[in-house]
Amino acid sequence: xxxxxxxxxxxxxxxxxxxxxxxxxxxxxxxxxxxxxxxxxxxxxxxxxxxxxxxxxxxxxxxxxxxxxxxxxxxxxxxxxxxxxxxxxxxxxxxxxxxxxxxxxxxxxxxxxxxxxxxxxxxxxxxxxxxxxxxxxxxxxxxxxxxxxxxxxxxxxxxxxxxxxxxxxxxxxxxxxxxxxxxxxxxxxxxxxxxxxxxxxxxxxxxxxxxxxxxxxxxxxxxxxxxxxxxxxxxxxxxxxxxxxxxxxxxxxxxxxxxxxxxxxxxxxxxxxxxxxxxxxxxxxxxxxxxxxxxxxxxxxxxxxxxxxxxxxxxxxxxxxxxxxxxxxxxxxxxxxxxxxxxxxxxxxxxxxxxxxxxxxxxxxxxxxxxxxxxxx
Numbered sequence: 001x002x003x004x005x006x007x008x009x010x011x012x013x014x015x016x017x018x019x020x021x022x023x024x025x026x027x028x029x030x031x032x033x034x035x036x037x038x039x040x041x042x043x044x045x046x047x048x049x050x051x052x053x054x055x056x057x058x059x060x061x062x063x064x065x066x067x068x069x070x071x072x073x074x075x076x077x078x079x080x081x082x083x084x085x086x087x088x089x090x091x092x093x094x095x096x097x098x099x100x101x102x103x104x105x106x107x108x109x110x111x112x113x114x115x116x117x118x119x120x121x122x123x124x125x126x127x128x129x130x131x132x133x134x135x136x137x138x139x140x141x142x143x144x145x146x147x148x149x150x151x152x153x154x155x156x157x158x159x160x161x162x163x164x165x166x167x168x169x170x171x172x173x174x175x176x177x178x179x180x181x182x183x184x185x186x187x188x189x190x191x192x193x194x195x196x197x198x199x200x201x202x203x204x205x206x207x208x209x210x211x212x213x214x215x216x217x218x219x220x221x222x223x224x225x226x227x228x229x230x231x232x233x234x235x236x237x238x239x240x241x242x243x244x245x246x247x248x249x250x251x252x253x254x255x256x257x258x259x260x261x262x263x264x265x266x267x268x269x270x271x272x273x274x275x276x277x278x279x280x281x282x283x284x285x286x287x288x289x290x291x292x293x294x295x296x297x298x299x300x301x302x303x304x305x306x307x308x309x310x311x312x313x314x315x316x317x318x319x320x321x322x323x324x325x326x327x328x329x330x331x332x333x334x335x336x337x338x339x340x341x342x343x344x345x346x347x348x349x350x351x352x353x354x355x356x357x358x359x360x361x362x363x364x365x366x367x368x369x370x371x372x373x374x375x376x377x
Contacts, residue, residue: 003150004238006133012243013221014251019116020221021133023147024108027227027240033057051138052229055314057216057244064214067333068252072211072259074329079210080263081270082192082203083114087121088270089201090190091128094161100128103155104163107172107189108134108241109220110306111164113212113256114192118163120261131155136226136239139171139299142179144239157184164191165210168307169286169298170198170278195304195353196282202273207354209330211256213306216313218250285352289321293358300359303352305330311357312337318360319344323351330354 006021007013013022032054060068091099102122106115112134122128135147151160167173167189173196177187189199195207212219224242227233233240286301295301300318302311311317312334320338322331324347334355338345 003146003153004236006150009221013223014248014253015112015116015221018129019119019132020106020112021131022108022223022241023133023135023144023150023238024223024226025233025237025240026243027232028243028245030232030240030242032224032227032229032242051141051225051227051239054224054227054242057224057247058313059247059250060215064333064336067336068211068214071209071214071329071333072256075209075211076259077263077266078208079117079192079260080267083117083121083260084125084264084267084270085203085273086190086192086201087118087125089272090118090161091122091126093201094159094186096159099126100130101156101159102128102130103151103160104130104132105151105160106132106134106163107137107176108226109217109223110166110213111162111191112220112223113253114165115163116257117260118190120257121264124261124264134223136228136241137172137175137179138226138228138239139175141228142175146236146238148183148185152184158186160185162187162189164189165212166191166193166304166306167196167198167202167282168302168304169283170196170280171299173198173278193304193306196280198278198280198282200276200278202276204273207304207330207352208327209305209333213309214333215252217244218247219252219256221253222247222251281352286356289356289358293319295358295361297361300361302357302359304356305334305354308334308355308357309337311359312341312343315357316360317341317343318358319346321346321348321351321356321358323347323354324349326351326354 008017009015033056095102104115106112115132119130119132122130137143173189180187190201192203194202194205222244227240289301
């Protein structure tokens with residue numbers, strides 16, 4: 001049985017057809033969104049897996065969009081630097097005798113803008129036209145095996161480079177390694193920022209704001225987070241996702257790419273970082289937080305700017321921990337979202353991340369306050 005053909009824009013997603021090939025099943029016509037509180041209760045009660053439904057897409061107001069634009073303007077040079085560093089590492093270490101054979105495979109959806117940017121760098125700096133796919137990986141359920149089969153049918157698995165935006169505690173890096181164990185695919189994950197210290201191919205290990213983390217589908221080609229639901233995805237189908245074509249008026253996906261690409265010319269030093277051996281220090285820090293705050297489940301601790309943002313946009317947050325002295329420019333949107341959702345922000349000395357989002361550990365509807373009992377709407 002041959003695998004299904006990839007989806008491409010403009011039929012699916014707002015990226016140009018050559019930017020990315022989505023190894024996904026189009027679920028655009030299915031009502032999958034559920035209120036945040038209902039999803040959280042179902043997930044924590046064991047009644048559903050988080051990937052079986054979708055959160056309602058957060059549509060930011062003008063004040064939040066202004067924070068995003070400001071964050072992008074200030075961070076674009078740093079983003080370009082990280083893209084260049086990662087791209088040159090990948091080309092030097094994964095290309096073998098012919099770097100043109102490299103295949104970029106981003107983990108949808110946070111990794112997809114990064115995959116497009118790496119592809120653009122390879123085009124502009126080296127004249128390479130690298131294929132770029134996006135695939136689904138789900139915590140606790142692994143990577144889409146049908147997508148892997150498609151990649152193996154069309155490319156040398158040894159030339160496939162998996163790409164994501166950032167690491168948190170390292171759960172997805174571990175999920176990827178476990179899913180690829182015993183295959184010809186290389187599990188080394190390439191990311192722009194590795195504050196979790198759990199991969200060896202990265203642009204930096206600092207925890208800083210990658211501006212695409214501020215938004216959802218409107219900075220990721222208008223594509224939803226991926227869905228794995230047995231009622232909708234059968235044998236011979238990739239994991240699913242939705243294309244929110246109705247949000248085209250708010251789409252900044254291409255503008256984000258263009259803002260970072262415009263800074264490529266200023267990147268002159270792409271020297272590989274030192275000390276690249278993973279030590280999973282981030283995971284150790286999460287374990288300490290679990291014990292100190294009595295949370296009981298490391299899955300409810302989401303470290304780093306990107307993961308904290310996701311908690312505030314998609315989950316039922318309990319608290320946000322912020323490192324004393326963390327750069328204000330990286331945390332403006334976090335503080336705004338926390339204020340709007342009534343979530344306490346706690347300054348913590350010596351935190352290894354700029355911030356950490358804590359999902360409510362005892363959530364039932366009507367119990368969203370920091371004490372686990374009172375409502376905070």
